[in-house]
Amino acid sequence: xxxxxxxxxxxxxxxxxxxxxxxxxxxxxxxxxxxxxxxxxxxxxxxxxxxxxxxxxxxxxxxxxxxxxxxxxxxxxxxxxxxxxxxxxxxxxxxxxxxxxxxxxxxxxxxxxxxxxxxxxxxxxxxxxxxxxxxxxxxxxxxxxxxxxxxxxxxxxxxxxxxxxxxxxxxxxxxxxx
Numbered sequence: 214x215x216x217x218x219x220x221x222x223x224x225x226x227x228x229x230x231x232x233x234x235x236x237x238x239x240x241x242x243x244x245x246x247x248x249x250x251x252x253x254x255x256x257x258x259x260x261x262x263x264x265x266x267x268x269x270x271x272x273x274x275x276x277x278x279x280x281x282x283x284x285x286x287x288x289x290x291x292x293x294x295x296x297x298x299x300x301x302x303x304x305x306x307x308x309x310x311x312x313x314x315x316x317x318x319x320x321x322x323x324x325x326x327x328x329x330x331x332x333x334x335x336x337x338x339x340x341x342x343x344x345x346x347x348x349x350x351x352x353x354x355x356x357x358x359x360x361x362x363x364x365x366x367x368x369x370x371x372x373x374x375x376x377x378x379x380x381x382x383x384x385x386x387x388x389x390x391x
Contacts, residue, residue, distance in 0.1 A: 214255065217290040222252055253312075267324055271333050272373045274324035279345050279365040282320065286353045287360075295354070317346055336372055344372045 216225045216233060227248055231238040245251040265277040285291060295313070321341045328335045336344075345368045352360035 214290070217252075217255075222290050225252065227251065264320055264323075267327055269327070269331070271324060271328035271335060272369060272375065274327065275321065275341065275345070275369045275373070276366045278320050278324060279349065279369050280362050282317065282346065283349050283353065283360070283362065283365045286350065292354055295350070314342075318342065321346070340372065345369055 216229055220229075225248060227241045227245070228238045230248075230251065231241045234241070241251065245254060265274075265281045267274045268277070286295060318338055322338055325335045325338060325341065345365075348368055349360070349365060351357075352364070
């Protein structure tokens with residue numbers, strides 16, 4: 214993590230990690246094989262850390278997880294770690310994508326299951342992934358302006374049928390005089 218913050222994930226190398234850890238590079242290569250695999254493992258460990266506490270209201274819980282997901286992906290190195298998980302090697306990419314999808318799905322599955330147990334109508338996990346997670350990842354990866362907490366909350370509001378997604382470009386079009 215320190216190296217990612219200092220030089221950027223794209224400049225992290227296994228020899229640099231080994232020097233920082235005080236071990237022989239061959240030890241790091243044996244464990245991870247590639248820098249992408251190492252970064253993907255770090256990303257998985259970081260994402261498994263704190264997740265938001267559930268409040269007992271589906272919309273609020275989904276908003277909290279959406280904002281947490283956005284914050285996690287937007288942190289220094291967040292996109293680089295995601296890119297490492299979707300590694301150029303086909304086998305690594307499949308494994309990384311699967312692990313990433315499982316982690317993200319688990320984050321959102323918890324509030325969905327809790328709401329279902331309370332008898333609330335809930336969207337499917339696939340709907341949450343399509344309407345909340347995918348737009349967040351897309352917009353962060355491509356650095357689209359306006360991808361903020363308000364946008365994340367708007368996606369959840371739209372999914373829950375209680376509002377519309379905040380889209381700065383569309384909002385500007387609506388308010389631009391003819």
